[in-house]
Amino acid sequence: MSERGRGPLLLGVRHHGPGSARAVRAALDAAGPGVVLVEGPPEADALVSLAADEDMVPPVALLAHVVDEPGRSAFWPLAEFSPEWVAIRWALERDVPVRFIDLPAAHSLALSAQAATPDDPEGFGEQGEDQSGDDVREAMRVDPLAVLAETAGHDDPERWWEDVVEHRAGAGDAFEALGEAMGALREEYGDGGHERDLVREAYMRLQLRAAQKEFADGVAVVCGAWHVPALRVKTTVAADRAVLKGLPKAKVDMTWVPWTHRRLARAGGYGAGIDSPGWYGHLFSAPDRPVERWMTKVAGLFRDEDRIVSSAHVIEAVRLAETLAAMRGRPLAGLTETTDAIRAVMCEGSDVPLSLVHDKLVVGDALGEVPDAAPAVPLQRDLTRLQRSLRLKPEALERELELDLRKETDAARSRLLHRLRLLDVGWGEPARSVRASTGTFRETWRLRWEPELSVRVAEAGVWGTTVLSAATARAEADAIGAQALADVTALAERCLLAELPEALPVVMRVLADRAAMDADVGHLAQALPALVRSLRYGDVRGTDTQALSEVAAGLAERVFVGLPPACAGLDGDAAAEMRGHVDAVHAAVGLLEDDGTAGHRGRWHSVLRVLAARDSVAGVIRGRCARLLLDDGQLAEDEAARLMGLALSPGTGPAEAAAWIEGFVGGGSGGGLLLVHDERLLTLVDDWLTGVSADAFTDVLPLLRRTFSAYESGVRRTLGELVRRGPAGAGPTAAVGTAPPGFAPGLDQARADAVLPVVRLLLGTDDADADATSGSGSGSSSGSGRGDNDLVGVA
Incomplete structure (x- = not known):
């Protein structure tokens, strides 16, 4: 030396x-x-x-x-x-x-x-x-x-x-x-x-x-x-x-x-980080002519993205970068010069494609690899084994993964990702699929492996030596330590998704105990939807949900009994919150009924009738219950008009009447179209609104504005035209079947049948299947008993 x-x-x-x-x-x-x-x-x-x-x-x-x-x-x-x-x-x-x-x-x-x-x-x-x-x-x-x-x-x-x-x-x-x-x-x-x-x-x-x-x-x-x-x-x-x-x-x-x-x-976030690791890696690995090699990489990236980049672009970009370096007194064209040249020659002055170069090449998405001989906690070794057997390689670049749970490998991938989420190892996050699907057999995940997840795996190692045992132990501990009933029902749903048969009995025991001890109807209503959703996973995942079904049925009964008194005497904020609970329970009861549990829908409709007619219940809840009954075909149009007339009568305070309107036709419930097509309801609202005093109108205006501003612009425009012209047959005594301006008195069967070929084409069915499904005319799909997977299966 x-x-x-x-x-x-x-x-x-x-x-x-x-x-x-x-x-x-x-x-x-x-x-x-x-x-x-x-x-x-x-x-x-x-x-x-x-x-x-x-x-x-x-x-x-x-x-x-x-x-x-x-x-x-x-x-x-x-x-x-x-x-x-x-x-x-x-x-x-x-x-x-x-x-x-x-x-x-x-x-x-x-x-x-x-x-x-x-x-x-x-x-x-x-x-x-x-x-x-x-x-x-x-x-x-x-x-x-x-x-x-x-x-x-x-x-x-x-x-x-x-x-x-x-x-x-x-x-x-x-x-x-x-x-x-x-x-x-x-x-x-x-x-x-x-x-x-x-x-x-x-x-x-x-x-x-x-x-x-x-x-x-x-x-x-x-x-x-x-x-x-x-x-x-x-x-x-x-x-x-x-x-x-x-x-x-x-x-x-x-x-x-x-x-x-x-x-x-x-x-x-790393203190000794560098702005351009991909560029530095290129400088280190390029044996000679780094600028020419870099421009070739950029051209290849653009071509992969279907941008037209020729060898002439590469040559001209190299010349420009070297000229810029000489003008700026630099010994060699650096990242600044190459970026300026790429922007001018290959991107036509735009920074939009240049951001792709920065993301993919200047920074890069390289992910290193470690040999099996490296020390690791047992949980990490089990995770590595599962990743290899399921062909789920960790990648630094975010990617979307579509899973079909009817396939064994995809179902196993889903179980692994759900178990890791239980362990707070956020390798994958559920995402909404771009593919239209109403079934439960599809899942979409966004995957991205971050180095910090190695720490999360080490932390999760205290729960067990394998992903299954660790997720089971963590779920049991979370169930025992959960504070709210809704947390336990959400955990039960996650256990079904992760397929943790040993943890589920513990979670169900805690759930039953908490449900029995909790007298708050709001808590029960919050817990029921997640519990009922969990029942649907048994069809696809092969999970025994009998225990869940029993708890869900008991929970629903307690909600039915406790909801009417719980809805009395509520202020505005509490009533709005309870309205959300009513909507959630309504959706949950529909799922219970679809799963074969008889009687719940009828019991629920009885509860809705009680709430819709009881004066002590807040207007927003009464209006919402009336609308749910109308949508389910349990409330005749005449009866709906009668209830609205009572709610908008002079004896009802303007604020309470406006709240009833909000419950009945507000939000994204299609209330605007209901008013467009039902002339009597629109007339009732119009008559009430024109009769409200100036002082009261100022008070109810914010609520009404929130109600009607949620409608699409076309619906609002149609309502305005109907009000300006004055609906035909105006008044509460309007004859049934009277059509508002612009609408025929009845269904045009020929025009309705004309759209069927287009519908069949969109659904991807052949004529034979469509004929068998639709019958000889419109309206034959009612009572078909379509399950939640049928539409997706057709599509």
């Missing part, structure tokens, strides 16, 4: 800098050290050999977490172009010992917990990054290179670094210059506002002395350039040990986990 007598070879780098990485490799080749020391936690020494495994694909990260509290964790990310990674691979390829010399994770995680700060990577972050007293120190906290760039007259640290290091072929001489520059900064600003640097650097010096004693002067150190002056300073062993005395300590585990380019970017 050259110049050994002058001490260790200190290679101060910028983390994730491709120029620094190339310079480190060249310096190590020239020096041939006997040992390589790398900034990082010493607990990783036992794992460093895995970096040479052929299945290890960067970007990856060292993950340390407290054994008893996996949520307390820290990452040390490494990309292919990270100088630390290059140094590690160089040493392993030559059987040279490699050691980590930063403060142990056992201390750094304990210190982070004491300081109550967010997880800090503690090794590869640009240092001097805590509290700062002025703008210069704040800039150093984010990136010390910003101060050097500003001193050199550059307002962009990234461009300055590219010019002085990344684009210089002989970047090896930059170590000495960069070390001297950092020394001047440390003399001026000390620790840069981060006192923990002093602790870390004291430990580094102790490790450096130990290595020098063992390997003489054949020692090379790869660390952040910020630390180089501290490693050169002369201190005593006793002084460094005094700094480390009394540090808190925690028991930690460490392993390798996959990382992503997006998490290397500053936008991903």
Whole structure:
């Protein structure tokens, strides 16, 4: 090793800098050290050999977490172009010992917990990054290179670094210059506002002395350039040990986990991030002509997106980028020049396609891989096994996954994703499918694997060693600890989705106990819909829902009995909330009836009649109950007009009458079309509204405006025309069957039949099936008993 007598070879780098990485490799080749020391936690020494495994694909990260509290964790990310990674691979390829010399994770995680700060990577972050007293120190906290760039007259640290290091072929001489520059900064600003640097650097010096004693002067150190002056300073062993005395300590585990380019970017929240990891990876991997190769990548991306980009575009973009670099006095076209050239030549001046280049190439969506030999909690190993068997590879790029639960593999994928959600491992999130579907046998998921999910898996490991056992234990614990009845019913639904047969009895026992003890009808009404929805999963998933059916039937009966007294004497806000409960129970009763539970619909209609006719019930609830009965065919049109006439009579207060109208025709219930087609109801509303006094009209106007503003513009326009012209046969005594202007008195059978071929084409049925379904005329679909999957099956 050259110049050994002058001490260790200190290679101060910028983390994730491709120029620094190339310079480190060249310096190590020239020096041939006997040992390589790398900034990082010493607990990783036992794992460093895995970096040479052929299945290890960067970007990856060292993950340390407290054994008893996996949520307390820290990452040390490494990309292919990270100088630390290059140094590690160089040493392993030559059987040279490699050691980590930063403060142990056992201390750094304990210190982070004491300081109550967010997880800090503690090794590869640009240092001097805590509290700062002025703008210069704040800039150093984010990136010390910003101060050097500003001193050199550059307002962009990234461009300055590219010019002085990344684009210089002989970047090896930059170590000495960069070390001297950092020394001047440390003399001026000390620790840069981060006192923990002093602790870390004291430990580094102790490790450096130990290595020098063992390997003489054949020692090379790869660390952040910020630390180089501290490693050169002369201190005593006793002084460094005094700094480390009394540090808190925690028991930690460490392993390798996959990382992503997006998490290397500053936008991903990592303190030592870089703006353009994809670009830096390209600079590191391109053997020559990086600009030409980059433009070729961009052209390929655009062609994949069906944009017309020819080789002439590529040639012209390269020429423009090189011209811009020459005009700006740069040694090589950088990201700024290439971006400007791509915008002008390939994007025709638009930033819209340019955003695709930034997302896919400048940042990138690379996801690393870790070999099976890496330590992992048993739950992680079981998850990895399931991912492989179900062909669900974790990917950094978000993608949409459509599942057909009638297929065994898709059903197993669904179970896995639902179980992981129970464990708070949010790899997949349910999404609304773009495909129109009313069935329960389809699911749509959005999948995206984030490195932090490895921590969530470690945290979930306390519940079990497999995904099934952990999800079962977590569901049981959540059921016992749930505070609200609705939480338990929602958990029962999730257990069915995740197919947890051992957890379901516990959840059902807790559900039955809570339902028996809870006398609040609002809570029961909130719990019933989720419980009834759960009954429908048995058809597709083959789950026994008998216990659920019994609890749901009992819960429905309690709602039927308790709802009328619970709806009396409510103020406006409470009445609006109860109206929502009535709607939810109505939908739930419909599902109960569809599932073969007899009698509930008739009981529910009786409850609605009581509520619609009882004066002590708030107007918004009475109006809503009347509308639900009308929609179900349980209330004749004459009776509906009579109830509206009573609600809008002079003896009813204007506010109460307006609330009744809101309940009957408000919201997205199709009330506008009901008024359009039923002349008597519209006349009743019109007569009442014209008779409201001026003072009362001011009070009821907000409610009426909310009611009618929810209608589509065409409906509002039609209502206005009908009111302006005056409906034919106006008044409460209008004859049944009198048609409003613009409508025929009866159905035109020929015109109705003419649309049937179009409907068949839209549904994808052949003529024979359509004839069998529709019969010889319109209206024959009533009573067909269509299940919730039939329409989707046809489509």
